[in-house]
Amino acid sequence: MNKIKEKVLLLPHQPGCYLMKNSQGQIIYVGKAKNLRNRVGSYFTGQQDGKTMQLVMMIADFEYMVTASELEALILECNLIKKHRPKYNVLLKDDKSYPYIRLTKEEHPRLEVTRKQVDDGSRYFGPYPHAGAASQTKKLLDRLYPLRKCKNLPKRVCLYYHLGQCLAPCEYPVSSAEYERIVEEIVRFLSGDARQVKQDLKKQMEEAAEKLEFEKAKELRDLLRDIEMTMEKQHVVFQDQTDRDVFAFAFEQGQMCVQVLFVRQGKWMERDVAIFPYVGTPEEAFLSYLTQFYQRYLLFPKEVLLPTDVDVQLVSQLLPKVRVHIPQRGTKKRLLDTAMKNATIALQERLQWMAKDEAKTVLAAEQLGEYLNVGRVARIEAFDNSNLQGAAPVSAMICFIDGKPAKSEYRKYKIRSADSKDDLGMMKEVIRRRYIRLLREGKDLPDLILVDGGRGQILAAKDVLENELGLYLPIAGMVKDEKHQTSYLLHGDHFTRVEIPTNSAAFALIQRIQAEVHRFAITFHRQVRGKEMLTSALDTIPGVGAKRKQRLFQTFSSIEEMKTAPISEFRKAGIGEKLAQEIQTTLRQLQKDDAKKGTTSS
Known part of the structure; x- marks a missing residue:
């Protein structure tokens, strides 16, 4: 740590990005700074919250890149996050996108639902809550307007023409004026104005009823009802029909919730919510989220509304063609307050669930300690071996802390000296390697060791721990039933059979640990076996x-x-x-x- 602090003093007072690394050289966090020395130095001075403290404890080294401005640093940070996917950064899912209705700009235009936005002159409407809502709206438009439905023009008219839902440009000429009229009506409808369409349909329905064409009148009535249902789902907010994105965020206990309200053509169409842990200041985490959010889109709204305490000037540079604004009063402020209220409620709900989950996992660890009569088992380490008829022998160790998997503590072992068909020898080797290292590095020892197996595996582990290393740690064997699931535990010097109620939190914890260590060992074995198979096959x-x-x-x-x-x-x-x-x-x-x-x- 002293070496890192000395390195911090060499940092320039300039904007840029910094990349934190762990002892294996992996990038675990990427950040941006207006002043690199001040920002990086802040991690190693003063009191930090829970997740930031975890990050600092993992930092073994860092590197940095100087940029010309804070905006360049923000964009570079986003690119580095996408490239390295660091453990402690805010990470947006790459496949997170919203469906739009696309009106293509072609000789014979058509409508389609898409999640991709291409700058080819097409017009996009949305976003929609989900693909179902977009598809429902498109189906309604397909019934109302006779644009072509086929992606590639067929050689003859299809069923849509006979249903009156296509002008059949494949066989009959259609004037550009006719297309322009239809496109205008579609745009007006998708912009929230369906009055003319409804009037026309109502008139047609009445005329059909007068002619005693009741089947046709019923179809028109159903169509009118579908339009009403579609339009009712959109909440009127503004009269100016401007596209806006409204952002708000709430934070507490190292967790952040970001709410985005999508306003399209003056109507509140949909919202998005993201809840995630963050490192650093809330404002930095939000800016990182915002940058990644807009890197996915080709089209932007005309206006973005932000909460207070956000650097409006920096966001304006990030979105140069968008008006970025912090509203102080009126309808915009009320909408921002709505977003903030939603963010706060969603975050509180998540924290309550986290607290309940925490209570359950801690209870499970406490129960397990009581059943084994070893006190509270905060840290559990479990081992499993895996091989294929003696080939590619490996072992794996997983760690649970307070009833939850601590994946950064998982370890993989390629068996070096033991006979690959000697399961007990493999167990001795991996126990020896694991706890010699812990003793050498002065790290925490587990409160309980679980081995996948029975009496033989327990004896092998105890022999190494007690006779070679002088360690007397509680050990239990996870004994499986015919379905290859843990049935009971063997524990103590006399290998006492410990029956744990199947409806208890402790039993659920044991089953989870057994399944997880087996999964981890098998996955590692397949990786090793796969490489060996590939190499030998290619040879x-x-x-x-x-x-x-x-x-x-x-x-x-x-x-x-x-x-x-x-x-x-x-x-x-x-x-x-x-x-x-x-x-x-x-x-x-x-x-x-x-x-x-x-x-x-x-």
Whole structure:
């Protein structure tokens, strides 16, 4: 830590980005700063909240990049977050997007629901709450306006023409004036003005009724009702028909809730809510969220409303074509207050659920300690071995703290010295390696060790801990039933069978730990086995030497990808069609052979 503080003193008083790294060199947090030395230095001085303190404890080193302005730092921060996906940053889901209705700009325009916005002259309307709402509105428009429905024009008229829902440009000429009239009506409808459409439909319904065409009158009546239902879902807010995004955020106990209200054509169409833990100041976390939010969109609203304590000038630079404003009174202020109220309520609800979940997990750990008569077990470490008929032997350790998985504490082990078919030898090796390291580094020892197995595994672990390391830690074996699920625990010097009520929080915790350590071990085994399979399989193919193997590993991330990839993809690794086919044939055959052998794990 002293080395880091010395490094901080060398930082410039300039804007830029900083990248915090852990002891493995992984980037765990990316931040931006108006003044790099002051901002980075603030992490190592004064009192920090819970999550920031966790981050600081993990920092082993950092690097930084100087930028010309704070705006450049904000944009660079967003790009670095997307690239490195750091553990402690606010991360928006890449696939988080909203459906829009698109009116294409083509010779024969059409309507479609899309989540992608392309700058090709098309007009977009939305966002809609979900794909169902957008599809429902589009279906209504398809019934009202006879635009073409086919993506590619067919050679003859289709059913839509006979239903009166298409002008059939595939066979009959349609004037541009007719298209312009229809487009104007669609735009007016999607902008919230359906009065003319409703009047026309009502008139047609009355005329049909007078002619005793009751079936047609009923269809028109249903259409009118559908229009009413669609329009009722939109709340009128403004008369100026301006597109606006309204942001508000609430924060407490290291958690932040951001609410976005989407106002389109003067109507409050939908809202979005995001709740996440944050590091640093709330204002910094919100700016990071805002930057990532708008990087996904090609089209922007005309106005963005923000709460107080946000740097309006910086956001205006980020969104140069958008009016950024903090409203003080009137309708805009009331809408902002609505967003803030929603954010506060949603955050409080989440914190209450978190508190209940915390109480449950702590209770489970306390119950487990009572059943084993070892006191409260705050830290539990569990071990499991995995191999395939002695091949690729591995072991895995997971850690639960206060009844919750602490994934940063998980560890993977490739078995080095033990016989790969000797499960007890594997257990001894991994226990020895784990606790020698903890003793050497002076780190916390667990309150309880769980091993996947019974008497033999417990004896193996106790032998290493007590006879070699002088450690006397509670150990229990998770004994499985015929369904390969934990049935009971073996514990103590006399291997007492500990029955835990299946409806208790403690039993749920044990089952969760057993499933998690098994999953972690199996996943690691498959990774190791996959690499060994791939390497040995490639070694048997003439023409695949060390350099080509290396290029294959760089091009493909897994065996599965290599087996299923198009032959053309192998060109990226410098491999021709014939050799690529041979590689795929060999790998597929290997998979069949492996399936016949079956997989065993313990």
